[in-house]
Amino acid sequence: MGTAVDHMPALLTEVLDFLRVRKEGVYVDCTQGSGGHSEEVLSQLEGTGQLIALDRDQEALDRARERLGSHSNLKVFHQNFKELPTLLSRLGIEAVDGCLLDLGVSSNQLDSPERGFSFRLEGPMDMRMDTRQETTAAQLLNECSAEELAETFWRYGEEKSARRIATAIVERRKSSKIRTTTDLAQIVEKVKGRGPRRIHPATRVFQALRIEVNQELAGLEEFLQQAISLLADQARLVVISFHSLEDRIVKTVFRKAAGKCVCFQPAEFCDCPRVEQVRILTKKPVTPSQQEVEINPRARSAKLRAVEKFETTDS
């Protein structure tokens, strides 16, 4: 396990500006990680103020506990954020004053060889954020068909050599199973060559596989819609994504909830609901400053989008 402060929270100042924490409000950090964003939100809470923090990775929560200690304003749950509506109803909370999602993988996950997220570090081909889950990356690599693997590499990694890599994986496993990150990195390198590239040839394959193992995009759209419905009047939802498909989902859900067209059909054919629930606070996604990227290169692809719930009017 790393130290308590080794994951640097992305877009921290911007997150706090958008969340606009009220000291007695109820906030949710859906992806607590090692607690960088949580720490700042907590520091602004007083009295009945509450932070409910979730992560599907127990190691992340342990790390956050080391960083934050116990706090009367903090409740932590080892859960998938998709279970938030049930959790809040169990806690008797009808609406929250702000909600943060900082999607994707953490530096701590990437930097722990035994978690198997990185092609740079030899470890088991695991990649599960929640180790209670059964399916590992090794299982997918050793059991999926070449077509299924190619589809994953293409869809989530836009890997141009998806088919050739998938075929090489299936060929290789006829003689021995793929067990380690190095096994996979070497197969990809053999297909694509090392080249003079700055980016490792296995980057896209590892990213795609991680998204598939953790089903990161499945149900995200529905969850964001639910999260919007859980916001109190004038409360805000802030989402940071690191993948273009994720950002597209966030953008579309936000547009729809703002009563805008998302089908882009001519007006006579458009059947978008056009119900205005939120105001979009970020016309374009907010990205890290050059200074932040210099200090924390892993934040470079972060995109933040935020919405504010309209006040309900009694009519």
Ligand SMILES: C[S@@+](CC[C@H](N)C(=O)[O-])C[C@H]1O[C@@H](n2cnc3c(N)ncnc32)[C@H](O)[C@@H]1O
């Ligand atoms: C980029 S990190 C968050 C870092 C955090 N904001 C911080 O300041 O340290 C993403 C975290 O989200 C968690 N995560 C990803 N998908 C999740 C899900 N569906 N439910 C709960 N946690 C999830 C990961 O385990 C990881 O710890």
